[in-house]
Amino acid sequence: MAIKDLNHFLTDYFTAHDCQIIHNQNGVATVQLNEKMDRALMNRPFYWHYIKKMGHNGDPMSLTLITNPNKQDEKGEWIHFGSPRLQQIFTHLKNNEKYTKLFQQINTTTRTPLHPWLVINMKISYIGKQKKDEIISIGLHLLSGMMKPNMMEHLEQLPLQLTISDYCFTLSPLIRIKSGFLRIESVIDQHIQKQSNEWADDSLQTLTEEMNMLKHFYHDTDDETRANQMDKELKEINNRYQPTITYEVINGGIFYLAEGAIQ
The missing domain is CATH 3.90.1150 (Aspartate Aminotransferase, domain 1)
Known part of the structure; x- marks a missing residue:
């Protein structure tokens, strides 16, 4: 994906x-x-x-x-x-x-329906001891609910334009855009859950080691200033190594495509 x-x-x-x-x-x-x-x-x-x-x-x-x-x-x-x-x-x-609306270029002399697809390109960031970004592209057919991974690779094979071709018309979506986006988010969540947690385990191990080392350095101190400094450094270590996953939309849009254009 x-x-x-x-x-x-x-x-x-x-x-x-x-x-x-x-x-x-x-x-x-x-x-x-x-x-x-x-x-x-x-x-x-x-x-x-x-x-x-x-x-x-x-x-x-x-x-x-x-x-x-x-x-x-x-x-x-x-x-x-x-x-x-x-x-x-x-x-x-x-x-x-970030957002666009494009139509498949169709050369026809008969009335041809174009199907609506919601396409989202998402960046997933795995943040911990090291950071890794992953780009995912998903298309959702707003009539049938069918989803297609690697959607941009499919779109690259099609001639697209800003205006609808002569004799073509668009079909109204049965799935609302907000609902479609939530479906795509659910697929992203499932994808993340399937990934290896080795990077997170490694980050947590380093987090524990760094915290133990810092506590040992400040061992047996009753000085309030030093205690406050230790708390501050512990928070910095936690922010640096605590594994987190975020994702954000890079761009997306509605693409009107001929029936069967995406296999």
């Missing part, structure tokens, strides 16, 4: 934002940004303010993104779950393109 191919995700992301993929081979992709994406990702507000004030078009930068672990030594940015650049891209998607 998780998005495993970061290279594919990144090239799709930049292509969707009208950026040219100059090179893409063996997990190393070079992308020529356009002005909009340079402004969004490269943190050069003063450059763009100056260049526009001078009446020039500007020179957007390029990015080389490395997702292949064997290519980390090459010139570029090493991208992995948790890397600052990937988090920046997630934030950009979250803030600017």
